[in-house]
Amino acid sequence: MSLPYYVKKRVSDIVISVVMLAFLFLTLLPIGWMIYSSLKDSTDIAIGKIGLRRAGTDILEIVPQNGDLLVLTADGGVNLYRAADLKRLEHQSYKTAASAYVIEPDYIWLVSANNGLFCISRGDFKDYKRFALPFKDGEVELNKVTTMFIKKAGRNLYLALDYKNYNNVFRFDAEELKFMQTIRNGKKKYFPNAGILQGGEFPGVDGEVFARARSNGYLFLGSSSGKLYKYDLTKNKMVAEERMPRGHLLVRWRNYLDMWKNVNFGLYLKNSLIICGFTMLISMTLSTMAAYALSRFRFPGADLFSNAILATQMIPAIMYLIPLYIMFVKFTLMSGIPVKGTYLGIILIYSAFFTPFSIWILRGFFAAIPKELEEAALIDGCSRFQVFWYIALRLAVPGIIATGIYTFLTAWDELMFAWVLTNADTMTIPVGIRLFVGNYQNRFDLMMAAAVVATLPVVVLFFMLQRHIVRGLTAGAVKG
Amino acid sequence: MAMSVNKKGLWAKIKQYRFAYYFLAPTALAMLLLHLSPITQGIYMSFLKLNQFTLQQYLLAPFVGFENYYKVLIDPGSPIRIGLFEAVRNTVIYTIVVTVGTLGVGMIVALMLNRKFFGRSLVRTFFLFPWIVPTYVTGLLWGIIWLKQGGLVNVMLADWLHILPFKPSWLSGPNTIWAIIIPTVWRYWPLSMLMLLAGMQTIPDELYEAADIDGASPWRKFWMITWPMLRPVWFILILFGLIYNTYSFNIVIMMFGFGAGYPGEWGDLMMTNIFRNSFQLWNFGTGAATSVLLLIVMIVIVNVWFRYFKKSEELR
Structure with a gap:
């Protein structure tokens, strides 16, 4: 009560701003x-894990070299x-998934599901060569590959992957540093122990x-927890561990x-753009002409038409x-012109x-344009149409854009028709999204990707024309 | 009415305004062809026994008079009545809460935005974001937000804030009505906000200054100045809110079973009910009868609203 007016105003301003920003956060969440x-x-x-998953750092190989240890992990960490x-x-991390290694005196071969085959120098971990795996297009969904296998025999490396019934071996x-051929192996798995890492317990x-x-x-x-242990064999106890x-x-x-592969999104996007455009x-x-006629002339039937619009x-x-x-x-039966399922039909509707x-x-918007302008133009010898074309239309452009x-946006949103x-x-x-979502009810990730892609075009459009929309819609609202 | 005052004959007037008729002709033609003609057929359909067997004959299907209406309104044993009461009840609750909710939230945010502060237009643009998200995406997205185990709402309320002792199921049971109301309000309030804000900016400052001198509280200033001055805006918002929310379809259909499933007795709306009756149970006749009844109710509501508005306008 004793606080001066401007202090109270300042405090309430800050409080309102904070509440507003909190609400903005909730809105955008x-x-x-x-x-x-x-x-x-x-x-x-589905299970409500909020954070992004991190790649597992299971230790797959340990190789002693001149008093040091070469430790290779499942996330492509060398x-x-x-x-x-244990310092x-x-x-160096190669950020791979489902990694497998072969260690040679000079090189480390790292094969992965997501990034292909790496040849890494043992002298300098940053020095590597990469070779893409020769998959046929769409043959394998790489993010579903759980394990990969690699074996060296003579001068050849043999690679295989654990994925559904896929049993080709590269x-x-x-x-010569290139993929020579793919060995098709019938029903028999090339690596008999595929899919099982031979683990063991240790106290x-x-x-x-x-x-x-x-x-x-x-x-x-x-x-498998991503820890490296050092065990003293003479004293029979653990002496060091390192994560x-x-x-x-x-x-x-x-x-x-x-x-994008599962949904024919390009086609839907094209269709939506054509139809909505x-x-x-x-x-x-149509509506510019009709709205102009309705706002300028009190002709017989104008009221009827206005009511029909609202109806x-x-x-x-x-x-x-x-x-x-x-x-x-x-109509198609009578005239032979296809309408259902064509652009023409849905655009008409x-x-x-x-x-x-x-309208x-x-x-x-048309009502807000001063009549005097048009009357002056009429006196100067413009035809009715010229008045509409050169004066009314030009002045109503912001409203027409909005x-x-x-x-x-409304057409973009229409589902039932x-x-x-x-x-x-x-x-x-x-x-398209409804169909896709009906077929992939458990793939929440793909659903959300589809949702983002469906929203993106309108967001871009909105940002390009944001000023016009806000101005146009608000102007219309004020006039009632 | 107007004609009696005017000395010219009707034909002369039509000739005088022929320019207006030229301009109106294409729209009138389109409306005759694609509004009036189908709606007449639709109303006629409601008197026919139109189902999957008679759909081929269409308008030549057996005429049954008011039987469809009897089935919808009176006959307690007709299969069409199953779930109808729930759909009506949900639609009433949904329409009222969503209309009032969008207006209320829009008003509060518009009041908060109707001050001078740094970055105001940017904040306003960000507030418009939900309104750009298509409604089918809204349904899809909130369907995942409401998930029992992994949904954002349950994770936030139960796991983080511990407001709820357990994770409730939002997509089944009585909670469903909130699961469809909240996304709809979320989607539509920015438009109300934008229009109310524009309306507020036309209210002259002198009114508020005079009220300040009289020592009026902000609460009183709102009800005595802002609310009445915004009358034309909220009149339109409530009118179109009532119409569009009664006919809401996309959000519900995308949230539950993606068009194939039943939204549950607390999630079913009139539109989804009619759609299911017509296109899944193939009862086109009764579907049309329900639509006609809905249309009649809507006409009554809109007329009452207009009349109320006119009356209160005269009282001012």
Whole structure:
């Protein structure tokens, strides 16, 4: 009470701003969640794991070399540790999934599901060559490959992967450095123990032991939990342990690729753009003319027409659906011109449907243009049409743009008519997404990727024309 | 009415305004062909026994008079009645809550934005974001947000904030009505906000200054100045809110079973009910009858609303 006015105002201003920003955060949260989820694993979404998964750092190989240890992990980590105190000397991560290694005197061969085959120099871990695996297109969904295998025999490397019934084996010539051929192996698995890492228990070790190495009376153990242990064989006790550096974050950009492969999204996008674009053009042409006529002239029937416009908004769209469907079919039977399932049919319907509301909005814009301007032009000898074309239309452009975009967005959003009146070639995005989502009910990741891609075009459009939309819609609102 | 005042004959007037008729002709033709014609057929359909066997005959299907209406309104044993009461109840709750909710949230945010502060237009643009998300995406997205185990809402309320002792199921049981109301409000309030904000900016400052001098509280200033001055805006918002929310379809259909499933007795709306009756149970006749009844109710509501508005306009 004793506080001066400006202090109270300042405090309340700050409080309101904080509340507003908090609300803004809550408002945008679902959209952020959608984008974030589209980069996650489907099961992570289903079980509610919020953070992104990190690649596992299971230690797969330990090789002693001149008092040091070469430690290779499942995330493509190539590390050099000092054997004496397990201090990390070098670290390089190749960010691979389902890694497998072959160690040679000069090179490390690293094969992975997501990145192909690496040949890494043992002298300098940063020095490598990469070879892509020769898959046929769409043959293997790489993010579903759980384990890969690699074996060296003579000058050849043999590579295989654990994926559904896929049992081809690749042969890579390590001297000519290229893939020579793919060995098709019938029903028999090439690597009999494929898919099972031979692990074991060891007292005091967290997780399973995948890798062991003995050197100077010490036993080095690498576990599935990503820890390296040093065990003193003479005293029979653990003397040191060391955690591997954390694995890379698994951001699954592949969701978008997978989604794009499963859904014919390019076609839907094209259809939606064509249909919504033409709808916007036709509907705006019709509604601009009608709105101008309604706002300028008190002709007989004007009231009837205005009421009819409002009445169309009250009719449930589902009432049109069957009659229009049957009208389309009958028209095609009579005239031979295909309408159902063509662009023409759906564009016609959308144009007719979105025109009344556009007239309703645009009428306000034309009413706001001063009549005197047009009267002056008429006196100067302009025809009625010239007045409309050169004066009214030019002045109403912001309103026309805003209404046009509103029409476009509404058409982009329409599901029911597109569902019934389009076919496989003219399907729009909502119908395509509905179909896709019905077929992949458990793939939440792909669903979210599809949702993001469906939203993206309108967001771009909105940002390009944001100023016009805000100005146009608000101007219309104020005029009622 | 107008004609009696005017000395000219009707024909002369039509001739005088022929320019307007030229401009109106294409729209009128489109509306005759694609609005009036199908709607007449739709109403006629509601008097026919139209199902999967008679669909081939279409308008020549057996005429049954008011039997469809009897089935929908009175006959307690007709299969069409199953779930109809729930759909009506849900639609009423949904429409009222969503209309009031979008208006309320839009009003609060518009009031918060109607001040001078740094980055105002940027904040306003960000607030518009939900409105750009297509409704089918909204349904899809919130379907995942409401998931029992991994949904964002349950994770936030139960795992992080510990407001809820357990994870409730949002997509089945009575919670469902909230699971469809909240996304709809989320999707539509930015438009209300934008229009209300534009309306607020036209209210002259003098009114508020005078109220300040009189020592009016902010609460009183809102109800005595802002709310009445915004009348034309909220009139339109409530009118179109009532119409569009009654006919809401996309969000529900995408959230539950993606068009194939039943949204449950607390999630079913009139539109999904009619759609299911027509296209999954093939009862086109009764579907049309339900639509016609809905249309009649809508016409009554809109007329009442207009009349109320006119009356209160005269009282001012």
